[in-house]
Amino acid sequence: MPRRLRLEGESLQSILDEARRTHGPEARIVSAERVITGGIKGLFGRQHFEAVVEVTSAPSAPATASAVRFPASRRAGIAALLDDADDADRLHPSRAEDLEVSTGGEEFAALLDELVAETALVAPPAPATADGPSTAPGDLVALVGLGHDAVPVARAMAGSLALLVAGAGLADAGDAPRVDGRRGATEARARGVRAGTATAVAVGVGVDPADARAVLDELGPEEVWVVVDASRKPADTAAWVGAVRRLADVRAMVVVGQELTLTPETVEALGLPVGWDAR
Missing domain, CATH: 3.40.50.300 (P-loop containing nucleotide triphosphate hydrolases)
Incomplete structure (x- = not known):
């Protein structure tokens, strides 16, 4: 029987990966919230994600990770989803008993899969060091x-x-x-x-x-x-x-x-x- 857990992480991809490693490949995100802590009026703060994940009662073998790809035209839907989350906070269940969200179903799940890919593309981790400046003639x-x-x-x-x-x-x-x-x-x-x-x-x-x-x-x-x-x-x-x-x-x-x-x-x-x- 499916059950729901609240998890948090640096990105939706990391949350989904952890859920599938622990609870099997059928785990999926059913609601999510982008949280910003610190900073000034929401600027320059630390960002992380909190999500409600639906899992089966018995974990299965970990899934093999694969890249999520989607057409550029669908990214407008991702931006709209994030805007709605900021404006109406509609992706955030206010209490534990409110985990049944109105934005359920296959369409919402598909949008969240795309959101996972989008957040992974937008903020890749920066390396700790970089090579020196260019010395090419004329640069x-x-x-x-x-x-x-x-x-x-x-x-x-x-x-x-x-x-x-x-x-x-x-x-x-x-x-x-x-x-x-x-x-x-x-x-x-x-x-x-x-x-x-x-x-x-x-x-x-x-x-x-x-x-x-x-x-x-x-x-x-x-x-x-x-x-x-x-x-x-x-x-x-x-x-x-x-x-x-x-x-x-x-x-x-x-x-x-x-x-x-x-x-x-x-x-x-x-x-x-x-x-x-x-x-």
Whole structure:
């Protein structure tokens, strides 16, 4: 006879995998809730999922894991499902005796199977480390940081890897060339090709996302890194780094200011690999 259990995990896929390992391949999710703890007004908090799983009374042999695939056109249904969960909390049974949810049936189960795949695709775990920046001739490596934070990092990379240095945005790179506009980016690429190396561009931004958007659009870099100061307020850092990540694919971060704080590990919450040791 089927019975229902409440489980939680980092993703719906991990919940489903655990249920099927423990209770057999017939286990299925019948309701789910996305839970965010901490953060500021729901931003930058830790996310996990709580789900009600229907299992048979006798567990069977563990199922072989397989990838779930579905057409891109069905992902609109997944987004709608999550929106409904946020707006009406309809996927969350309020009491133990309310486990019989109105969104039952095969259609709901199919949507949840797709949601498992979608959440697995959206947030892959970041590696703990990353290789260094590109050294390919003509490549532009944008090191994005608040104010002038990225300048010493660009110079350190240049000293270790024989990269060229340039400045952009709010960053003052001294006597290094500035990359202002598309023409400046083209000239920087040409210098790199002639020198047989890449250019580390120290990009200075403020907390306004528009600062980063304007510079990155004109620069068109091959790689985007962020330079984060561990001694700054974690919420402020999360806000501007999040804005940059919405604009570009951020490859890795460089951490500075670790010696100025007793809690340098707070930057780990950003979920980015550390690609360069600035110490």
